[in-house]
Amino acid sequence: MPELPQSDNMVLNALSHQLVEFFDKINSWENSVVRGSGLSPAQMHTLEVIGHRQDIRMKELAERLGVTTGTLTVAVDKLEKKGLVIRKPHLHDRRSWLVSLTEKGKAIFHRHDRFHRDFTEEISAGLTTEEVAQFSALLTKLLHRM
Amino acid sequence: MPELPQSDNMVLNALSHQLVEFFDKINSWENSVVRGSGLSPAQMHTLEVIGHRQDIRMKELAERLGVTTGTLTVAVDKLEKKGLVIRKPHLHDRRSWLVSLTEKGKAIFHRHDRFHRDFTEEISAGLTTEEVAQFSALLTKLLHRM
DNA sequence: ATCAAATATCTTGACTATCAAACAACAATA
DNA sequence: TATTGTTGTTTGATAGTCAAGATATTTGAT
Numbered sequence A, B: 001m002p003e004l005p006q007s008d009n010m011v012l013n014a015l016s017h018q019l020v021e022f023f024d025k026i027n028s029w030e031n032s033v034v035r036g037s038g039l040s041p042a043q044m045h046t047l048e049v050i051g052h053r054q055d056i057r058m059k060e061l062a063e064r065l066g067v068t069t070g071t072l073t074v075a076v077d078k079l080e081k082k083g084l085v086i087r088k089p090h091l092h093d094r095r096s097w098l099v100s101l102t103e104k105g106k107a108i109f110h111r112h113d114r115f116h117r118d119f120t121e122e123i124s125a126g127l128t129t130e131e132v133a134q135f136s137a138l139l140t141k142l143l144h145r146m
Numbered sequence C: 001a002t003c004a005a006a007t008a009t010c011t012t013g014a015c016t017a018t019c020a021a022a023c024a025a026c027a028a029t030a
Numbered sequence D: 001t002a003t004t005g006t007t008g009t010t011t012g013a014t015a016g017t018c019a020a021g022a023t024a025t026t027t028g029a030t
Helices: A006-035 A041-052 A058-065 A069-081 A103-126 A129-144 B006-035 B041-052 B058-065 B069-081 B103-123 B129-144
Strands: A085-089 A097-101 B085-089 B097-101
Touching: A006 A041, A006 A103, A006 B006, A006 B103, A006 B129, A041 A058, A041 A069, A041 A085, A041 A097, A041 A103, A058 A069, A058 A097, A069 A085, A097 A103, A103 B006, A103 B129, A129 B006, A129 B129, B006 B041, B006 B103, B041 B058, B041 B069, B041 B085, B041 B097, B041 B103, B058 B069, B058 B097, B069 B085, B097 B103
Parallel strands: none
Antiparallel strands: A085 A097, B085 B097
């Protein structure tokens, strides 16, 4: 197993802590924005995933959210009661349901998406256009390995 | 209010969705790692904050975690029962308690910190040393505005 | 020195999120 | 057809969360 040079080790250590801080700050921003919307963070996240992939099976939705189908059943029940999502039977698999956003759900989804966009603009206001492009390119490489 | 050029707008939109994806992937990685430790994500996060700032007041800990002191009282009760943290009276303010990690809590904290370090190393393995330094520098600028 | 206001923590009640396990309906395969 | 696997639901237990109220202590203004 090859050893990293000491300097690389220190950079990685610093980066690790930066990532933790970055994550925490995004997280608390997200929470404070969501709390102003009448939905819980988990509910908003559910709307987000459905919004990016309409007519999604319960099973796949649960996987993408990282919860069990049991948890999801209850969550979707509540969102359906609020009129934000709707279940439709799967045409070819009668065990399955497809979940999608209602118009009301789509409105919330798009508003939240705009919040993300505004947040991104705000935090990158200290960067030049080139630096933003650079950051995005590096992020692409990182995402490939995750 | 100045309008951004169309191309900048598109870059920001892309970056916004990249950040969401980045956040989600870190989140699910973190959750899967934590679940293997017998602690909940919230409990691990509490240990992390205490670990970085031993002898912290309940009030300040609650603020850093983004929860009310009522929530924290219950959380610290449970961590204390597990032998991971300990409350000590504040020397100069008899209303206050200082919370710190026990040896057992420190062990868990350090192990988790190493997980973060390994994760960082893994995802940045596709980057050159210079790119890692570049990414870290850009992150520093972003963190300043958050 | 006294007293009102502010602060730090804890308690309680209500609600949500979560999982695991057991179950029912249906699909896929031997 | 009979068996095995998959999809979604239900239920019981535990944890996380907040708001509101209670208690003890400190601070600040008279």
